[in-house]
Structures are given as structure tokens and as C-alpha cells.
Amino acid sequence: MITGKNYIGSQLIASGSKTYKTINPQLNIENPWTFTEATPQEIDQAVTLANNAFKIYRNCSDHQKAAFLNTIAEEILTLGDELLDVYCTESGFPKGRAEGERGRTIFQLRSFANMLTEGSWLEATIDTAIPNRSPLPKDDLRKMLVPLGPVVVFGSSNFPFAFSTAGGDTVSALAAGCTVIVKSHSMHIGTGEMVASAVIKAAQKHKMPEGIFSNLIGSGVTLGTSLVKHPLVKAVGFTGSINGGRALFDLASQRPEPIPVFAEMGSINPVVILPGALEKNSQKWATAYAGSITLGTGQFCTNPGLLLGIKGENLNQFIRQLAEEIEKIQPSCMLHPSIKADFNNGREKIRAQNGVTTVAEFKGEIAPNYASQTILTVDGETFLENPTLRHEVFGPFSIIVQCDNNEELETIINKLDGQLTGTIIGEPMELNNYKMIVDALQNRVGRLIFNGVPTGVEVCASMIHGGPYPASSDSRFTAVGIHAVKRWVRPFSYQNWPDELLPEALQDNNPLNIYRTINDIITNKTI
């Protein structure tokens, strides 16, 4: 059941007068629910509760937090098909995607719960005392990670489950011991409310402090701005556009007390196709590339928007094969009429540039919010000279740059903005001949893929989803995988502290049985 209200802690509240409705992009009509936007008082109340809750939650054990996260997963599953239906209604995605993304969200919750249960994530580091050291004795010092405080999470448009209400940012912050205030993404507020109800139920089952989680509604920028500027907020997670992410980063940097913002903002995810691959596996990679740019109607941060190759007959053949593949894929629905409009505008802006020609485009009839996947092409020199050609077009779109030679290819890579991913498609033996290109690409991206496509972001400890600006606002952190928790923690030292009053992670007898660094040696032993 969707009430249309804000969760201020566990309370459903809607004292405001401004209302809002979501869209069904498949039917191109408004959905039935009416959502009431949070008032300034409600926003302040949510943050104040989160700050009070933090004083308690930050001292919860990792086992308590793990149980809480696992229960959130169960409560989401308990919402059953009704949740999937609301998700599809608000996103335009098919049910298979809804199920897949719910699975990913559950997996994320359980991954962080496992991380907490295992316990070594705390980076416990101990240097024992040397009382008789000369000229000065050495005190005992013990360090571990502690949470920052209340975290604001901005839900994403393109992952209504996995990067929204109880998605990667929320779950990593809760795992860290931070309390969370979500700004529900305005395109899927009904989905958000249902998922929020699961978080609240889990919090109540585990007797978590009131205010550990709130879910707020707002269609404009006021809600987000108020949250980022609130003095009790200590960090921000965001997934979305460069303009949106940068605006929040600027607000947070200009506060009297600046706070960290991790914004995952966007990328054109360059793919370099080497001559060997063009010669031996052209059709295979044309099929894979067409599939990658149209997956989820191209609405992925890791969508490959740029393909770089060396001019020639083999590249021409690849382009023909790619065009055939592109034209036979059935278009699909975008998330929202505004996203469809942005897609069309972005694509036409690039198509209108000098030297750009169309390679392929789906040409049949399409429904109102559906996108015609499109491939354009341009030569290397033109691409280098015109920064407009390097702008992201969010949706099933890619531009192929035909370079004169390796030097031009390397120059282009060095001129690219920071990217989430870079991909090299080639024969293994070729890589050594392109060391300069691999090196240049490595310096511009967070993840380097060989013979694959950038879409499909595995949730695991070795994943980096982030990269040099503007792929993300701070390349030193990832948004996906358990190490995403590091965004919300700080290291903290106890000096000469009595053993029995230390957190368990730092006690001599290692009651958590975790790996620690003791006097520079990694071990799970006691002291």
C-alpha cells in the first residue's frame, strides 16, 4: 500500500501542501498515487532524529548491524510482486529487469552483512607499547574505522532498487554505522516508499533507534539543498548527472564545515577496438557492442558511448556489422518523458556537428517514450577539436571515432575526461604493442576491461565503480562492492586505552577473530 507520505523515522508524515505524481512511461500517463513533499520542518526533524539515532547506532556491534541488513533483504522480498509491479509502473522497465535488480539489491544487502559478520573490514591496526624504549617510551596505539555521522543519499533514476532507497549507498552507510536520510528519486517515489517500509520494519524488528532511517519526498531542488546544507549531515552519496552532482559537491564544499560528497556522475566509457579483433572477431564484437549499448535502453552509467578504432577496411566492415545489429534490435522504453527528451536533444546536438554522419538508427515506428538506438561516426581530428562530441548522451547511443593512427588514438585518450571504465578489445598478443594506449587509458578510468563490455557491474570486493573526475567526485572511493563502505568511515586511534574498555576489534584477545595488523604484521592471532 502506498500512502504518498514521508517516512520521518518510523512515522508516515505529510503535513505539507505541495503534491506530486509519478509517470508511467510505458503508458505515458500519470500514476494514481499522490505524494506529499517534505516541509522544511519535516526535513529538519528527519536530520535531528538521524543525529540522535547516530549516538546509539554507532555503538551497535557489527553482528547487530548485519542482522538488521539481512532483515531489510527479507522484508523487501516479503513485499513480493506488488513491489515489482510498482517498480515497472514507475520505471517502464520489464518485470525481468525488476526481478534482476531486486536480486542485485538483496545480494548487496547480504554482501555487506557478510562483510560485517567477518569483521576484518574495520582495518584494526595495533602497535603495542614499548615502555623501555629510549629516549622516550612508546605508548600503545590502536586504530580502527568509525562511522562519520548522518549520511544523505540521493536515489538514482536508473536503478530504482539497486541505487536508491535501500541500494548501494544506503546499505554501505548503514553497514558503516551511519544513519541515513534518503531523498527519494522523484521518478519512482512509490517504489521508494515501499522499499522504505521494508527498512523501517527491519529497524523496528531489531529495535534500532528511532530516526536511523528516513525517506523524504521532494520534486525540486529545495529538499536536496536543505539536506546537504544541514549542519548535522556529515556526508552525501549521489548517483546522477554531472550538473546535479557538481551542484551538490559545490554546496557541500562551501559549508562552514565542508563534508565529503561521493557523486557518481557519468561517463562515456570509451572502448578501443584493436586491429587484431577487427580482423578475427569483427562480427562477434559487433553483436556484443550492439547488445551493450541497448541494454536497459542504454540507461547505464557504464553504457559505452564512444568506440575508438583505426581507419581502414576492417573498421568499415565492423561498422557495417554493428549497423545491421543495431537496426534489428527492438527499441525499448526510457525511464521518463524528460529522459527521452534529453536523449533526443543530446543525440541531435551531436549529429548536427560538422563532420558527424549517421551509421545506424532504428527506423521503425516507436511508442512515445521509447528510444531509437543510434550510432554516429566522425574522424579523429574532428573529434579532437570539438568538445561537444565528448558529451554523454544518456541512452542507447554511441559515436565511433575513426582515427588515422595510434598516435591520434593516444592523443584522444589523453584528452578524455575521467571515466568509470575503459575497454580494450583485441587479441591478447596485441596488448604489448599498445602499451602506451593501455597506459593512457588506465590513467583516465576506474576500471579497465579486456575483451568484454563495460555494462554489467559485478558486485564484489574487486569492483571499482568510480573514477577520475567527472566520472566521480572523488576517485579514491568506489560506489559498488563492499569497499563502498569506506566513503562513510574515518580511521580513529586509541592511545594507551585500557584493554577492557576498547572496542572488541582492538582488544588483546581478539574476540571477533578478525584479521588485524599488529606491529606491521597481518594476523588473526591474539596479543
Place this chain on the structure above:
Amino acid sequence: MITGKNYIGSQLIASGSKTYKTINPQLNIENPWTFTEATPQEIDQAVTLANNAFKIYRNCSDHQKAAFLNTIAEEILTLGDELLDVYCTESGFPKGRAEGERGRTIFQLRSFANMLTEGSWLEATIDTAIPNRSPLPKDDLRKMLVPLGPVVVFGSSNFPFAFSTAGGDTVSALAAGCTVIVKSHSMHIGTGEMVASAVIKAAQKHKMPEGIFSNLIGSGVTLGTSLVKHPLVKAVGFTGSINGGRALFDLASQRPEPIPVFAEMGSINPVVILPGALEKNSQKWATAYAGSITLGTGQFCTNPGLLLGIKGENLNQFIRQLAEEIEKIQPSCMLHPSIKADFNNGREKIRAQNGVTTVAEFKGEIAPNYASQTILTVDGETFLENPTLRHEVFGPFSIIVQCDNNEELETIINKLDGQLTGTIIGEPMELNNYKMIVDALQNRVGRLIFNGVPTGVEVCASMIHGGPYPASSDSRFTAVGIHAVKRWVRPFSYQNWPDELLPEALQDNNPLNIYRTINDIITNKTI
């Protein structure tokens, strides 16, 4: 030999016309050397060289980097007594301090070299492929830390060796694989040039790329501003005042491509003295506290500028004992006439506030740049109401706040800005009775000390030197200890990359024999 020139890479260059002289604060005269400030062209040249050098240096092995750092240590020692003499001449510190700080600097260089030799700092994390996973195969993913790019280091005033030219920021950045441009602190440019010559010699011995290190001279803000705004600079390290650090943070945040700034800015390092300690060990702690605030003429980031206790006869006795100790310590020289002037002005501003009285002050004759150590006192209510009383006075100064009760004490702690350290002095059995106070203090600081003084920052893996703003600009990092390297690196993933082309840290057979996390298990085994 001091030439007065900039090191632009390995070249001593001084094409500018603006010159500068350092001061001998003990004698209150100018030193003989004339330093030529870097021109805009020289600044750009240093950064461009650093960027070119980065392309080579970032691929150096950890063993090569370790050897380089160890040779820097040796070359500093080779400079012998001449270096110590210049240090004393420019800082006003005695020779014992010069030797001690040189030892600390050497120790830091060797600690980072040891970290590199051991190798597990790279946080190598591997998730192996599952080709037959359903519905989709899982690719092989391998992650490690990689360097950010050229780093600008601002030397500190108060550590001419340990936090300047080849100090903690420089050595951690070089260990990370970043190239470094130092803005030499204008109070000890001669010391800086000599240490820079040692770095350059070591770089040449190890055939490091030209431009791996530059050392620039500038007395105003132009040099620093130009460096932080330069598009090829990727991170900044700073130790100094809140105003200076914040200005650099703002500049860096406002760049088209924002870059991380780690600024360690300042702190009043609150010390809470509990009733048990006042009753049992009053004299001992009075002696220790007096020693801590006068060490190095109070010119430490961790100088205890605030002591909090509960009103009563025991606190009165402690104050009398502290006054006696303070009055019998001989004053010492400050780093510079401007620092002495700031000390006097800051102290008098606080002394002039309503409700503030003087507890103790050295009253004898003192030389021009010497500081009279001073203790003031005020009651809790007055301290709470007047934010001026919470300002740092850099030098041998402390204010004692006499609280009415525990509630007032807790309220004061919650109102404090972020701090590098917090200290509790008490009987071990008492701590449990002051859980709220310990908890509140823990949330405001980076390091919590029991029964000690905050000065004396051990260089080890468990040290945190950093803390909530404005102690530092990002509490998620430390400036001291080997983990200071984390400021200058980002995690990076290889997906499906051929084993023989991976960095050694990520190869199946673990040629570096390091600890890695493989499929969520910490191990030093091969795959």
C-alpha cells in the same frame, strides 16, 4: 651550500627578480642568503615536468621506490651538521630538536620504504572468474591502489624537516607513486633547499625521471595559488593554519576538475581531567601538562590548549600546582617574529574577554622572539557562550575551563570544533562512569589518549593525525604514519585482464608474496 635558487626538477633555476630573506629568530636578524622566488614560467615548468615524470614513475616497482626513499634518508644524513646548523638558524630551535626531528624524518622515509618492500599496502583484491555462473558468467576482477598524479606539498612552519621538503606529505606521495612539487615554507627556505638537494641526488642515483621532484620558492600567496589551480596537479597536502588550509581547499574545490586537499589545520586538543586523577595524582599531571604545553615553545598541532575539569578544591589545587610548574620553566624562542606577534595577540584577545583570569605566566625578562607561557581560566558557562575562547593560540598557551558538573562538561565537548586529539586523565575505574563524556569526545577527535599528553605523535601504522573539520579538511585520512599514503592513491580494477600483463601484485602466482584478499579471504597464497 645554499644557492637561493628553485629546483625545477634537477636544475637550480632563478630567472626571477623578486627576492626574499629568512630570519634568525634567536638573533632577530636576517640570515645572509638571498632567495629568488619562482616565476610563473618556472612554476608551470615544474608542474609540466612532474606530469611527464609521473607517466614513468607510476610504473616503477615498489622495490625501486623503496630504494629511492632509503637513499633520500642517506643523502639527508650526508648533509651532516651543516644542515642542522641551517635548521637552527632559520627555526630558532636548539640543536637537540634539530637532531630529533631529522631522526624522525629519516624514520618516516624508512617506514614508507619498509611498507613498499612488504607490499601488502596495495590492498590487492581478487575475485576470480566463474565462467559457468547462471544466468550470467562472472568475469575475473582484480583491484589494487594506483597513484593519483602530481601532488603539491606545502611545507609547514613548525616542522622544517618532518613536515616540509622531504617530510611526511612528500614521502607518502612519493611512496604512492606520485611526483611532488614542494612549496618551500618561507620561514626556512635554506633548510628546504638543502633537503631538496638530497632528494634530487637520490633521484639521480636511482635514475628517476626528470621532474619527479621540484622545490619552489615564494613568499606570498601567488606560488601556492598557481600550483593548486594548475590543471595538471591532482592533489594537495598542507599543514598550517585554518585560514590557509581552507583557502587552498576552496581553490581546489572550485577548479573545473576539483582535486583532493588534505589540510591538517589546527586544534586546541582538549584534555579532560577527572576527579580521581585530581585526587590521587594532581602534582604528576600538573608537571606533565606544563611540560606538554611548553614543549617546542608550544608550537605543535597537538599542543593542549584546553583543559576541562569539574570545579572544586581538588581542581584549585591542580591549578596552583600547574601555575608553579609553568612559572619555573624557562621560556624558549618561537619560529619567527610574526609567530611571536600572533601568539601575543591571540593570547591577549582571549585574556581580554569577560570572565577570563590569568592563572600563571612566566614573568621574567625574555628575548625578543621568546614566548611567555601562559595559563588562563574561565568558568564553563562563560566558555560555552563565547566562541572566541575556543580559538587556537599557537604557542605555549592553555585555558582551563572550570565546569559546574558533568552535564556542562559534556555540553562543552559537544560544542567543540573537530580536534586532532582528545585526552582523558583519570583513574581506570573512573572511565565507566564517564561513558557519555568519552563518547562525546570520541566523536569530536581523531585520537583519544588515556593518561598521557597529546604532544608526541608516534610515527606508526596505528597513528591517526587528522580529525573532524577543522582539525583536518577530510577526517577520512591521516597525515602521520604509513597510511598517510592513502591520500594519494585510488583503487583501480582490471577486468578479464591477461595474467602476464597484470601488475605483479595481482598475478596468480603472487610474485611479491603479499597479503591479498582473494574471493573475500585474506591470504598470502597463490591462485
